[in-house]
Amino acid sequence: MSIISISGLTVDLGNQRILDGVDLNIDAGEWITIIGPNGAGKTTMLRSLLGTVEHAGTIELDGTRPTKPIERARRLAYVPQSPVIPGGMLVGDYVLLGRTPHRGVFGRDSDTDCNIAMDVLTRLDLADFTMREVGSLSGGERQRVVLARALAQQADIVLLDEPTTALDLGHQQDVLDLVESLRRDRGLTVVATLHDLTLAARYGDRIAVLSGGRIVETGPPSAVLTAATIAEHFGATVRIIDDPDGPVIVPTTGGPS
């Protein structure tokens, strides 16, 4: 059975229909990457899963519909595209925020919470950063810290919204490799949005194309990332080079004729 079943997901923001009947099933342990042009509603789709935007349609996790934020937070961890970095907060405390769904509004951080946070920090090579302020870190370090907070949540589904924005190529690879190894070790289900199509082709089992408020295609990268699909939904002319690691998308100069 699918770990996430989305059917008829519709979201209106203001007078604009952003999502218009999205249907998608996601299997436990898979990595699915959602691609689509700017404004297609990728972030809105992740927010719907989190319950932070009002939506119509159904979203089920393992066949049930969580209603309270705390129930969702125990299943879904979220890495936002531009996380809010609180002034003066130390890395250790920031990662401990990930334990919130387990301790509730009033509970204090137990030794177990601290051990879990320290485990994650060590796993992400951040053990020496615990007493640094999050705001003082570089972009790559910050992204790892935000990922650490999400992992400290110990949710079985991780939502990544453009996790590689603002990172150089090396750090993009680091972050995505890290997510991939964690997925294998912990059996995580990963739902990511990515702009870089070649990168999207290299990570994950499946790609879903979101366009015009609907999922228009899903499948393995080599099947979905064709010149025709990209021309239709992104308005871009590209050449696809087959590579053993997945298709490489090369923009051609001149644009559509």
Next chain:
Amino acid sequence: MTDTSAAGTGAEPLRVARLRPGALVAGLVAVLGAMVIGMALGPVDIAPKLIVYELLDDLPLIELDSGLSAQRVAIIEQIRLPRVVLGFLVGATLSVSGAAYQGAFRNPLADPYLLGIAAGAGLGATVAITQDWGDGGGFTDPVPLAAFAGALLAVVLSYTAGHVGGRSTASLILAGVAVASFLTAAQTYVLQANSDAFREVYAWILGRIATSGWSEVVLMVPYFLLAAGIVFRYRRALDVLAVGDEEAQALGLEPRKIRMIVVLAASLGAAAAVSVSGLIGFVGIIVPHAVRLAFGASHRVLIPLSLLFGGAFMVLADLVARTIVEPAELPIGVVTAFLGAPFFVLVLRTSRRSVW
């Protein structure tokens, strides 16, 4: 990449933000020191040591002879002790409310008067003074009661109006601005129509810690306990709100609900403080910021220390207010700003923390 099997074991335990004993002791010493000095100085100076003896003697199971005359004992127990206690309660409540507002709205400029409390209380007090609604003192004194009612009215109006225009915190703050302007205009109108009461209203607005025995303290205590208790209970939740509503919700909280509870508790406390002391500005902004700069931004540290240092600061400010131009009294709002502003600039310039 490190090996996961070894992760966490043998590594240093995580140090988390919490109130360190040293900081707590510093706060308690500040409060007790300010209170003893506040009781020692005045038209009649009494040795601090004797005051401590006298107060310890009042505790059960302790017998100590301070050797003070009955008259001086009365000065301590009926005049100065209630005054320093009230000063502590007002300062502590305003500081905690300020810290709570700043955390709940994620805005360093939020103060306890944000939702029109000052204007509402000002209108209530002005009406009570100009209409000469008697002066029973204590529970039946109409001025604090009217001020309290006005302050609560302002908060209710702001909350109601703020939710019409959407649900963002900015719309609530803007509603507060509109409500404050409206109530200030109403207050000015009432005052202009009764210009003979100008002096009395002005004196109330500038604030004072004046007591008639213990009645104001009794009036203030429940609101102090309620406001400080609720805000303290939500201190960890306020730390989570620092990442914004969306992420806080993704972490399992209900930010709007938490904000409403915290803001209403802080407003109730601030309204009660204003009703017994007038409009004492500055404390609710300056004390929490000084605590942040000195001890860190976590609400687990900020809330208890704002309570202690806010209380101590107000006791000292009141001491200056009533002794510096004896036998007259300076309005305490003048003192809090006059002492607080330079002190705050000093903290701001020497601190290396970035807290916002």
